[in-house]
Amino acid sequence: MTAGTLAANGLRSARIALVGPPNSGKTTLFNTLTGSRQKTANYPGVTVERKSGLLRTPAGHAVEVLDLPGSYSLRARSPDEAITRDVVLGRQQRETLPDAIVCVTDATNLNQHLRLLLELRPLGRPLILALNMMDIAQKRGCRIDTEALARELGIPVVTTVAMRKHGVHDLLARIDALLSGPQTETGVTATANWQEPSPDAIRGYHHEVERVLRQAVVVEGVPAHFSRQLDHVLLHPIAGPLILLFLLFLIFQAVFSWAEAPMDWIDGGMASVQQWLSGHMADSLLKSLLIDGVITGVGGVVIFLPQILILFLFILLLEDSGYMTRAAFLMDRLMSAAGLNGRAFIPLLSSFACAIPGIMAARTIAHPLDRLVTILIAPLMTCSARLPVYVLLIAAFIPNITVWGGVGLQGLVMFALYAAGIVGALLVAALLRLTLLKGGRQPLLMELPSYKWPNPANVLLGLWDRVKIFMRRIGTIILSLMVILWFLSTFPAPPAGGTEPAIYYSFAGLIGRALEPLLAPIGFNWQIAIALVPGLAAREVAVAALGTVYALSGDEGAVTEALSATLAQNWTLATALALLAWYVFAPQCLATLAAVRRETNSWRWAAFMFVYLMALAYIAAFITYRVALALGEAEMWQDALALLIVALAGLALLRPYIRLRLFRTGACRKEGNTSVASAPPHSGCGGCTLGSGCAKPRNRIDSANNQRDEKTFQQTSP
Template sequence: MKNQPLTIALVGNPNTGKSTLFNALTGLKQKVGNYPGVTVERKTGSVEIDGTRHKIIDLPGTYSLNHKKVDERIAYQTLIGEYEYEETPDLAVLVLDSTNLDRNMYLATQVMDLEIPMIVLLNMSDLAEERGIEVDTNTIQKRLGVPVLPIVAKDKGDIQNVRQAIADHDLEAPKPLSWKPQQPLAEAITLITDEWLHPHTDLPDRAHPIEALRLISNNQVSDDFKNHPRREVAEEIIAKAQSQLEDAGENPTAVEVMARYKFIEQCTSNGNGNHRQEESETLSDKIDAVVTHKFLGPVILVAILLLMFQAIFSWAEPFMNLIDLFFVQAGNTVAETLPPGILNDLLVEGIIAGLGGVVIFLPQIMFLFFFISILEGTGYMARAAFVMDGFMTRIGLHGRSVVPLMSGFACAVPGIMAARTIESWSDRLITIMVLPFMACSARLPVYALMISAFVPNENAFGFISMQGLTFFGLYIFGIVMAILAAWVMKMFFTDGESTPFMMELPSYKMPKWSAVFYNMFERGWIFVKEAGKIIMAISIVLWFLASYPKVEVPDSITNSTTTTEASFNAQESASSYKLKHSYAGQIGQFIEPVIKPLGFDWKIGIGLITSFAAREVMVGTLNTIYSVGESGGNTTTLKQKLINDKDPDTGEAVFSTLSAISLMVFFALAMQCMSTLAIVRRETNSWKWPAIMFIYMTALAYICSLVVYQGGQALGW
C-alpha cells in the first residue's frame, strides 16, 4: 500500500489503550467532538508515514458489534461503510489487551467477519509478562491470518513498529467465518442470508454473517427491522433457523458465543493468553482489595476527593493572585493612559473588569482537570464508579448513572449527554434531572470568591484549612441533594426493571503525563474561549446598563469625600448614586425585596439574573458593577470591594460569612445555566422537563438558602 493514503479505524474494547495509541500516532494532529445527533465522542486525526498522510478514526470502545447501544452501532456502521458521518475504513487496527485476550479476541473475530484488512496489536504486553501470561504471537497470527504485533502503546519504539506495519500492509482482507462454525450454525446463517438479508435488505454483503448471527441469538427481529414492511417474513425465517439449530441439539442464543470462544482457545492454546501465575496476586489485585473494599473503598474515595479539592484551592492561590494583580494593573494603566470618556470607561469598567473576574479562576479550573486526568489515567476513576455503584442502585439510580454524574463535576452538559448509555428511560430521566446538582467547574469561581473573602483561612484538622473544608463541603452538599432528589423521583416514575451495570476495571498504570498536561491546558483554553465570549458580551451590556441613564447627582453627594473603597453607599458617593439609579440598579432594586430574606442585596440580584447565561458570569457581573463606581487609577480587587461594601442604612457590612454561605447554597442548587436547559430539551425532546428542572431546582435553592440565612440569624451568627 506504499504511497496510498488510507482511512484507518482504531477498534477495541474499552480500556485497552486505544486512545493512548491514537494520541501517540496523531500527536496534535487531531480533532475531538461529538458525532452529530448523538453523545458519543468523535476523535479523528492524521499520521504521516513515509511521506503519505493517513486519516485515523478512533472508534468508540465496544465489547462486540451486536450494536445494542449507540456507541456499538457507530463502530459497526462505520466498519461496514454505512455510517454517513464517517468514511469507510481501508484498514482496521485492532487494539487488544494482552492480559485478557479471550475477551478481547471475541471482538476481533467479529471484525474479521466483515472482511476488512486488519492489523492486530497486542497492547500491554509488558503487563502480561509481569503477570506470567505467555502470549505466542506467531501462533495467534497463524490462526487469525492477519498481522499480529505485540506492543506497549507508551513505547516510542513500538509506535514506530506500528507505523511500519501500516506501511507494509498489503490490504488483503481476512476471510469471513474463519472461526469455522459447525454445520448447523453455518446452515442457519446461510438460510437467513439467502432468504431474508440478501433479498429484503440493503445491507452490504460483508455485513450479512454478523447480522444473521445477531438475529439468531436475539431470538427476535432486531430494532433495525421492526418497521420493515416484510417483518413477518423475517420472523418466520428466524424461527425456522432457530428450529434447525434446536433440532441439531444447539442453543440458538449461545451457539455463536461457544463457537467463537472455541476458536479463540485454539488461537491462544500454544501461548495461553489466560495463563496466570496462580501463586501470587497481581499488584492491581492487591490494591483493589483495599480500594474497592466494601467499607474502605468509600472512605478512600472521600479522602481522595477531600485532598484533591484542598490542593485545588491552595495550589491555585499564588497563580490567582498574579492574575488578579495583572488585571488590576492593566485596568489602572488603561485608565491612566487613555483620556477620560466612554471608551476608557468601557475598557476598564466593562471588558477588563469582566474578563478579569473570570480568568482569575483559570488556575483552579486547570488544576481540577489535572487531577481528573490523573484519576482517569491511573485507572482509579473506574474504581470510583465501581465503589459508588451499589449505593447508587439502592437510592434508585442506575449503575450507569455513576459515570455521567462524575462527569458533572466538570460540566453538566457532557454529563447529561453521557446519560444516553442508560437504556431505561426512567433511569436516564432521573439521572438527567439530578445531574445539575453536581458542583460543575462553572460554580467554582463563585465558590472561590466567597470562600476566599468570607471564610477564615484557619486550619480545622491540622493541614486542612477551613476554606478547603468549605470547598469540599459544597461538593458533598451537591451530591447529597442529588441523592435525595433521585430517591424522591424514583417514587413517581419508573418503567420497569433496570438493566444491570457492567464496567471493566483496567489495570493500574502510571498516567501518560503528556496527555495529562495536554488535557489540562486544552480544557483551560476551552474555558477561557467559551466563557470569554459570553463574558465579553455580557460585560459590555452590563457596563451600559450600569452607566446609563445619566442622572444629576445632588450637591450634598457631589462634594462627598467618601471613597467607594470604604463604602458603596449611594447617599455618600456620587458614582454609587449613579449606579443605583442606572438601568442595572433599577432592575436589581426591583427584585431586591424577593431576595433580601436570603441575605442578598440588589447588586447580587443583578448577578443572579446575568448568571443564567453561565454560572461563572456571576463573578464578572459583580466585578463590572463594583468597577463602575471607581475613579480612574483607583482599581482594587473584587474580593476587597466585597469586604468593604457597607449597607447605607445600618452602616454594617453588606456581606458576611452567613450571607456568603447563603449565596453558595443558592448557587449549589439553583438552575443558573441556560446551556444545561437547552441540552435537557434536546435529550428529552420536550420543553416539559427543562421547565420542571428550572422550577424545582430554583424553588429548592430559594428554600434552602432562606433556611440557612434566617436560621443562622436566629442563632445569632
C-alpha cells in the same frame, strides 16, 4: 474504482479506525501513532468527542487515524459506543466508512477481547488485529503463535507495544501493505445488513474464541497477582473507603492550596492589564467594555483555570492508573441510593472546584439518563465561586465565636452551606429519578482493569485537551455573555441629576427593580435584586456589584471589608440568611448553563435546570427568611441553631426507621425474575431427563433463598 489502489487514487488520505474494548491501550496506541498531530472535535448531535490524528506511514502514505470510543461489542449501550458502531457500519453522518479497521486487543486478556473482532469480521471491511501490551503478556510467560492466530482468524495479526515508539513498526508496515494493495468494495452490503447479535450469537462468539485460542496460545501466562494484591487493600471494606477519603482530601487540598499562587498571578495579570488600559485609554464606552465587561467578566472565569487543571491532572492520573473504576466501585452503593451511578462520583467531586469541569467530566458516565441526572445536580455542589459571597455574608452577620469544643460558629455555618448543597443534590437526584427521568436503573457492569503506571504522554495530552476546550468556551460563549451583561448594566447612562449609583438606571437596574416585588417575600431589597443581575455572569461578581450599588470603591479586599460593615447595618439577619440559602441553590452562573447546553446538546435541559434551581433557591430562601423572621431577628439565632441540631439528632435516631427503599428494592424487584434461582433458564427443565425429579432441587433452592431473605431481613431490622 475497484481496480485502483487507495494510495494511487489520491483523492483523499486513507482513513483508518481504531476499534477496541476499553482498557485495551487503544488511546495510548493512538497517541503513539499520531503524536501531537491530533484534533478533538465533536460528533454532530452528541457530546461524544471525535478524536482523529494524522500519520505518515514509512512508505509515505498520509493516513487519518480515528480513535473510536472503547466498546466491548458493536451492540452499543452508551452514546459513545453508538458512535463506534455507527462509524464502523458507515451510518454516522458526515463520516465515510473507514478504509480499514484496526482492532486493538489486550494480549493479556484475549479470551475476552477477541470477541469484538469476531463481531467486526463479518462486516467484510479490511481488518487488522493488533495484539497490544504484548510486552506485559510476555513478561507473564504467555506465548502466542501469531501466525496460527492469523490463520485461524483469517486476518493479519501484528503485535504492538503502544507505550514505545518502535512498538508500532509492524502495524505501520501492515497499514502500508493494505493501502498499496487493491482496494475492494466488499462489505458495503454486509454493513447495511448488520443486526444486533442475539444472546446465543454472543455465546457462539465465545465458543469460537475458545477454539481459536486453543490453536494459537502456546503457553498460557500466569495471571498477574500485583493488581489482585493491591485490590485487597484498596477495595478492603474498611481500608478501601478510608483510602478513598484520604485521596479526596488530598485532591481538595491540592485544588485549593496549589492553585492559590497561579490564581493570584492571573488575578494580578488581569489587574495590571486593567490598570494599563485605564491609564492609557481615554474614558469611553470601549474602555468600559474592555475593563468592566471583557476583563472583569472573562477574568472571573479564567481565574479557575489553575484549579481546573490541577483537578483534571488528578482525575487523569487516577483514570490512567486504573483507580477510578475502584473509586466508582466503592461509591456505587452510596450513589445508587439516590439513583445515581458510581461513576457520577467524580463529576460531582469536580464540581466542588467549578461546575463546568464537573459537567464535562460527566461524559465518563455511559448511560444517558445517569449522565443527565449527574449534570443537572452538579451545580448544587458548592463551587469555589460561591466562597467570596459566603465569606462576605458570614463575616458580616455570623458572630465570630466558638461553640462546643472550639468549633467556630462561622466555620460551622460554612460547613452547613456545603452540606445543604450535597443533601439538596442527592434529594434532587432521587426526585428526578422518580419522576422526570424515570427509567430502568442501569446495571453496573464495569471492568476493573489491572493497575498500571499512568502514561505521562496520555496525561499531558489529556490535560492539553481540557485546556483547549475550556479556553475555546471562554473565547466564544462566555465572552459573548459577558459583553451582553456589560451592555445591560451600562445602558442607558444615568440622567444628569441622578442621585443613585449609575447601575440603578441601567437595564440591569431596571430588571433588578422589576424583580424586587418578586424578591421582596424572601427578604431581598432592591440593592440585592440589582446585584443579582450582573451576578449571573459569575457568582462572585455579585460582591463587586453590591459594592457598586452601595457606591463603594477600591480594590476587592477593601470593598469586601467596607461592604461587610455596610451590610451589617443595612440588612437584617433574616435577609442575609435568606441570601445565603439562595446562593446554595440559585443558578447564578451563565457559564454553567452554557456548559449544560453544550453537554446535553439542548437548550431544553439548560432551561429546565435554570427553572428548577431558581424554584429551589426561591423556596429555600423563602423558608429561611420566614423562619428567621419568626424566630425574632438577631437574638434568636441560637435557638434556631439548637432547633436545627435537635432536628438533625432526631433524624439520626430515626434513621433506621426511615428507609429510602425506593431504588434498592424497586430495581431488583422489577428484575427479580432475572434470577436463575427462581426460574431455571434455557428451558433446561423441558428437556431435562430427570423428569419429575426436577421439581425437588428447584424447591430446595427456592426455600434456601427464602431462608436467606429471612436472614437478611433479621439482620437489617433494628
